[in-house]
Amino acid sequence: MTDIATFVPSVATDQLAVDTLRFLAADMVEAAQSGHPGMPMGAAPMAWTLWSRHLRHDPADPEWADRDRFVLSAGHGSALLYGLLHLFGYDLPVSELKRFRQLGSRTPGHPEYGDTAGVECTTGPLGQGLAMAVGMALAERMTAARYPEITGHRTYAIVGDGCLMEGVSHEVASFAGHLGLGGLIVLWDDNEITIDGAVGRSCSDDQVARFAAYGWHTEVVADGTDIAAIDAALMRAKGDPRPSFLAVRTVIGHGAPGVAGTSKAHGAPLGAEQLARAKELAGWTLPSFAVPEQVAATCAVLATIGGEEHATWLEEFAAFDAVAPERAAEFRRARARLLPAELLPALEAVAAEAPRATRQSSQACLTAAMAVMPELVGGSADLAGSTGTVCGEVVNRDDFASSAIAFGIREFGMAAILNGMSLHGGFRVFGSTFLVFADYLRPALRLSALMKQPVIYVLTHDSIAVGEDGPTHQPVEHVESLRVIPGVQVLRPANDAETVLAWELALSRVDGPTALILSRQSLPQFEVGIESRTGDSAADAELASANVARGIDIVATGSEVALAAGVAERLRAEGYDVRVVSALDRSRFIADPSAHTISIEAGSTAGWAGLVDLAIGIDEFGHSGPGDEVMAHHGFTVAAVLDRIREYLDGAP
Structure with a gap:
């Protein structure tokens, strides 16, 4: 079997492939008269280096459980991702590239999970792609702790300046460094440009020092066109036990005269004249949307290598199944999001007679569910005791086998990480905080709904009855604000029996998120009619x-x-x-x-x-x-x- 690490394209092929990606992206934007050509043209060399030398994937089966994950956090550069998927043989023909940003196409303006084979998550809201990549990396570590025989993948992300400015990037980068999430490798498209102009107009952070302070392995690649240097940096990152942050200096709109290095390349077509001039300077003579035979052949070989790696993994899984059939069945059940037969009886045994808060009823439900659903994992934004989500020893860098996650006071980061874990597969996830702080995590909850991910949000202290903490902690508009998000199931139970039902509904749902709205104060255990079920x-x-x-x-x-x-x-x-x-x-x-x-x-x-x-x-x-x-x-x-x-x-x- 050919190894991706030993199959190295020639220098000429590398340059041809990079130009192919650049001009496919520019052609897409030009055809649509809408989009962002600059980021793909600048980041094409790092993307090609990653996909041609490091990424472990099988275009014939985008859902392979042990594939490497790739997240384009800078989702406005979607044309770059679509070009990669097209070249490597995913189900994205050139006809779809020509329909970039058109209604009903598989090439929407930003990558949308579920619309396009090979797109791991919906990105566009900056920073959330990085956060979901952290979630995927955490899910990989937790899977490896449970199933080391069949787990060995990594998570890669390309981020932009905007991703790093967004506050959620600070939350999740700190979290990833704290846990030492080796296997997470982030490439920063350091082009020093945002929509309004130079980054320096609004930000002077030393990003490399910042990530080093979080406990990441960091490295600078001074020339973003130097494939050998990018490759070497990726190799060192793969060998480091810490998460890695690679700062790759690029030029936005690379090769487009009068546009390169400026904000003009960020959000508008180059224009026919400028695009023609860029192609002329690159020596590109092929028609629009063309893929040179040399590039197509190289990508076909690389895709075959991915298929062979997948086949090897299937053999490893068969051997695992033979010696540990119960664990293998559990792995398959969890990935299929099927509930164990023991769940409903376990939940229904929870109901009590004495009055208690529904947050306490929920804690009893959660404890019962986790006893029969080892894939049910989650935690709180530093409020586990108050939200009723205490569930054992917490995951730490020396032990990823636990089910409890201490997210710290990072509500937005928590929710976005949960999205990444859910997308990774193999886990049912929950996170918790006070209902009033749903404001902090709302953008990620919205993506949960948009991507139809069954993330469970445990939101407690549900009304002005919170009392002494005052109006800053007393939700008023929050339940209603959650109800208006399309696809969010909002459940506010009134006693133990309804809390049990709420958990049944939340765990049974696999096509969207659920918000459980729970009380701080004790409530009576009135009788509920059979119609409630x-x-x-x-x-x-x-x-x-x-x-x-x-x-x-x-x-x-x-x-x-x-x-x-x-x-x-x-x-x-x-x-x-x-x-x-x-x-x-x-x-x-x-x-x-x-x-x-x-x-x-x-x-x-x-x-x-x-x-x-x-x-x-x-x-x-x-x-x-x-x-x-x-x-x-x-x-x-x-x-x-x-x-x-x-x-x-x-x-x-």
């Missing part, structure tokens, strides 16, 4: 009182369900027919037009207003004080809610 939208999670005639429907979520039950009892004593509905998942709730429908939720009324006749909530910030006093101050008592309902009924038709 049917998924019937109108009957979902209703109380035992559902069988009475419906003159008034009171729909509530979480801790306000108990309040709704108290209000309903008083109204029934006054002769009203009342039903109480616990809307675990508000998206399933459908109001009964024949009843007066009233909602109670200790949060923004914006989303409820269009669904019900009267929305009782809070549309202002809270106050510092004991939680029950703060709730009472804002009208969340039986007496205050009764007054609101009576006032409504007095004026209702």
Whole structure:
């Protein structure tokens, strides 16, 4: 079998391949009259060096479990990635390159996970690609600790200046250095240009010193066109036990006269005249979108090498399966995201009789689930005790076999790392913080939804009932703000039984993220009707009182369900027919037009207003004080809610 380390293209082939990548990218942008030609033209040599000498992958099977991962964090340079995928034989024909940035094409403006074979994650929001690469590298280390016989891949990323300026890059680079994530190699496209001009206008960080301070192996490649130097730096990085940061000095828009080295190359086509001049200076005489036979043949050989490496791994897996069939079956089940048969009985045994906070109910669910799902891993942004996510010894640089991850106070980084771990495969992941701090992680949660990744977000301290910590820690608009993100399942359980159901729904879902909204304060264990398990939208999670005639429907979520039950009892004593509905998942709730429908939720009324006749909530910030006093101050008592309902009924038709 040919080894990628011993098959080295000639100098002439290298230059031809680099020019091919440059001009494929420029041709794509020119055809679309939209896009970013500069980054691909400058970074083509480092990308070619990586893909032709180091990247272990099989274009015939982009989902091979032990492939190296490659992340183009600087997603605006997507044309570079599409050129690589096309050259190496992924399912991306030249016809798709010609449809760059067009509706329905497999070459969207930024790489989109699921749209294009070989794209490992959605990038474009700068810094998040780097963060997801950290997550992939962590998942690799944790997989290797569990399955060392069949794991041996690396994670590579190309980042730009913008990625390094974004705050999330600091969070995840610090985290990766702390854990010593060897096998993570980041190449920095150091071209000193952003959209508005020179980097020096806004940033003078010593990035190499910064990453060295994090505990990374660092190196500078002074000439980004020197393939031998880039190759040597990559070899040294692969031999270092630390994560590696390679600063590669490049020229944006390399070879385009009058544009190279300026922000003009960043976000606009070169123009037909400039592109023709660039090709002339490079001695390029082929038509647009052409691939020289020499380059195509070399890439075909490299793709064959990748296929042979994959075949060898399959033999290794078969040998592993023969000696450890239970572990091999567990590996396959986890990668397929299939739940173990023991999960539902384990969760259903959790329900208790005594009142307790749903964060505590969730902790019991998590403990039960992790006992039968070794692939369920995660942690918190330094709040495990408060969020109910304590789950054993934490992963550290000497032991990646544990299931608990201490993310530190890095909410955004945590969520983006979880995305990378989920994309890597083999794990079901969760992260936790206070609900109010969902603001810090929202951009990564949005990508979870966009990429349809089943990341579970455990968000506790769910209302102004947080109390003494005051309005900075009391969420008001947050539940509603999560509900408006397409594809996010938002569940706010009201007791143990609903918390069990919420975890069942979250773990059963494989096509998007779930946010579990959990209380700090204790809640009573009222009875829930059997309809809560049917998924019937109108009957979902209703109380035992559902069988009475419906003159008034009171729909509530979480801790306000108990309040709704108290209000309903008083109204029934006054002769009203009342039903109480616990809307675990508000998206399933459908109001009964024949009843007066009233909602109670200790949060923004914006989303409820269009669904019900009267929305009782809070549309202002809270106050510092004991939680029950703060709730009472804002009208969340039986007496205050009764007054609101009576006032409504007095004026209702």
